[in-house]
Amino acid sequence: MRVLITAGASGIGFAMAEAFSAAGYDVWVTDVNVAALAACPETWTTRVVDAANETQMRVLFGEVATAGRLDVACANAGVAGPTALVEDVAWEDWKTCVDVTLGAAFLTAKFAAPMMKAAGAGAIVLTSSTAGVFGYPNRAPYSAAKWGVIGLMKTLAMELGPFGIRANAICPGAVEGPRMEGVLQREADVKGMVRDAVYDGYASGTSMRTFVRAQDIANMAVFLASDGAARVSGQVISVDGHTENPDPKP
Incomplete structure (x- = not known):
């Protein structure tokens, strides 16, 4: 079995790669972070690829096709985008966020579909967000792109x-890690709050009163790719401790 994970050298993508590897998959990982790719296990196939670049993705999938069938494609690439009121979001920042977050998911599906059709089977797992279910103030580009991922x-x-x-689409909530730390600090700056108050606001906005781990997302991805989910398709599955409040406050 073979899985391809975009943006798989860190964060959620890396956790997915570890989980699929543990489940016996031949793991292919792409990323734009050369140093992070170099630190991946030698048993993984790694490629420096911009998942939002059509030419690079076409070459990548040509390599995968040469290696054999593709069983699972995890469209995980995305960027956080700016944290700002909609009137303060620069057009270029909007385009970059949507191009990467939604465009990379489209390209993954575009090139995975013919391979999976030829095999008569396959699973595509897209990383959306609770921002793609509720919407989030101060995150207009990211939220719009993640809603788009669900429509895709x-x-x-x-x-x-x-x-x-x-x-299927997985919607992570607030995930512990460096990327979320950046979001927390930017939101604190926009709202004139301290980082810890924003963190507590996110946590208290879930029924479980907690952030989630990248491993929680990875476990769901492996399940959705498994025979245990053989009749699960077209679903939006949140892994977020049950988000109740889409506008976190202290």
Whole structure:
């Protein structure tokens, strides 16, 4: 079994790669972070690829096709985008966030679909966000892109289902780690708050009163790719401790 994970050299993507590796998959990981890729286990196949670059993705999938079939594609690449009121978001920052976060998911699906159709099976797992379910103040580009990922997933499930291919979206909540730390600090700056108050606001906005771990997301990805989820497709599955409040406050 073979899995391809975009943005797999750190964070959620790295946790996914570890989990799929433990489940016996041949793991292929792409990223733009050369140093992070170099630190990945030698048993993984790693490639420096911008998942939002069509030419690079076409070459990548050509390599995967040469290696054999592709069983699972995890469209995980994305960027946080700016934290600002909508009137303060620069057009270039909007375009960059949407191009990477939604565009990379589209390209992953575009190139994975023909390979999976030829095999008559496959699973595409897209990383969305609770921001793609509720919307989030001060995160307009990111939220719009993550809503778009869900729309893409629903369409993929309908188009590809007749070929034995499933598509689902995972919506992480606030995930412990460096990326979320940056979000917390930027939001604190915008709201004139301290970082810890923003953190507590996110945690208290869930029924479980907690952030989640990258491993929690990875476990769900492996399940969605497994035979245990053989009839699960077109679903939006949150792994977030149950978000209740989309506008965290202290």
